[in-house]
Amino acid sequence: MIFITGPLFAGKRDYVRTALGWTEAELSANAVWDVQDLAAGTEDLVALTDELARSPVVIATEVGGGVVPIDPEERARREAAGRLACLLAERADAVIRVFCGIPRALKGELL
Amino acid sequence: MLTLILGGAASGKSEYAEGLVLSQPGPHIYLATMEPWGQEGAARVEKHRRARAGRGFRTVERYIGLNSLSLPPDASVLLEDLGNLTANELFHPAGGGADTVLSGLAYVTANCKNLTVVSNEVFSGGPDYGGDTLRYLKTLAAIHRALAARADRVVEVVCGLPDVWKEAAP
Numbered sequence: 200m201i202f203i204t205g206p207l208f209a210g211k212r213d214y215v216r217t218a219l220g221w222t223e224a225e226l227s228a229n230a231v232w233d234v235q236d237l238a239a240g241t242e243d244l245v246a247l248t249d250e251l252a253r254s255p256v257v258i259a260t261e262v263g264g265g266v267v268p269i270d271p272e273e274r275a276r277r278e279a280a281g282r283l284a285c286l287l288a289e290r291a292d293a294v295i296r297v298f299c300g301i302p303r304a305l306k307g308e309l310l
Numbered sequence: 311m312l313t314l315i316l317g318g319a320a321s322g323k324s325e326y327a328e329g330l331v332l333s334q335p336g337p338h339i340y341l342a343t344m345e346p347w348g349q350e351g352a353a354r355v356e357k358h359r360r361a362r363a364g365r366g367f368r369t370v371e372r373y374i375g376l377n378s379l380s381l382p383p384d385a386s387v388l389l390e391d392l393g394n395l396t397a398n399e400l401f402h403p404a405g406g407g408a409d410t411v412l413s414g415l416a417y418v419t420a421n422c423k424n425l426t427v428v429s430n431e432v433f434s435g436g437p438d439y440g441g442d443t444l445r446y447l448k449t450l451a452a453i454h455r456a457l458a459a460r461a462d463r464v465v466e467v468v469c470g471l472p473d474v475w476k477e478a479a480p
Contacts (some may be wrong), residue, residue, distance in 0.1 A: 206431070206434045206450070207434070208433060208448055208455075209455075211456055217337075250325065260437065262434075262435070262437065263435035264434025264436075265434070265436055266435075276480040277436065298466065298475055299314070299454045299464060300455040300459060301458055301475045301476050
């Protein structure tokens with residue numbers, strides 16, 4: 200599994216499609232994205248990681264860079280998203296961060 | 311040479327960008343995009359303009375519509391900043407939107423020797439925005455990606471230090 204992360208609107212899905220020559224349909228079939236939104240809905244992040252890791256490409260948006268939210272639910276959601284990203288990165292064969300449309304391998308090789 | 315410099319608030323991106331542009335051949339033009347609001351704003355702008363003149367920059371102020379700017383063809387230009395220019399083009403009554411930002415940047419690139427653009431990295435705080443803020447973020451991100459694709463160099467400045475994301479072969 201390849202894990203792709205990066206800030207909001209950084210061009211993460213575009214990078215995957217372009218690098219692998221995938222169509223939108225192929226991307227939908229072989230990748231999951233916005234997985235940061237799934238983290239808050241589960242008690243078991245490891246099980247969620249297992250499930251997501253069956254997909255060849257997993258994409259998450261970094262959401263932990265702002266001020267700690269006052270709302271406890273938002274705080275928990277952000278915390279879970281960060282923990283999930285760490286678990287996915289640990290599991291992944293490669294971790295690629297996309298910034299401004301530019302990819303950089305944090306672990307393993309670029310696509 | 312087109313350089314895009316990104317960084318968070320008070321990351322040292324402006325100082326880094328100034329140093330870079332001053333290392334390029336002159337004349338050095340500081341393209342200021344902020345519209346000064348009120349007396350305090352005007353005083354602040356004047357103070358910065360004088361400080362930059364002391365460092366060898368001539369200040370040109372343009373809040374919107376870069377594509378009618380007159381520049382010396384051999385100039386090294388520092389545009390500060392793209393986040394501000396994008397907001398002006400999006401929200402100012404006379405603004406022309408995202409396309410005008412990109413065509414303006416293309417125009418300036420073609421009409422000077424070196425262009426260095428400073429912009430704001432504001433995309434790591436989560437997606438919980440709405441309305442105009444979300445529209446602004448989407449637009450600025452698209453402009454960043456388009457400019458990064460065209461740029462010879464893309465640098466993220468973190469606590470005053472450059473992290474080079476792209477460096478075209480000379």
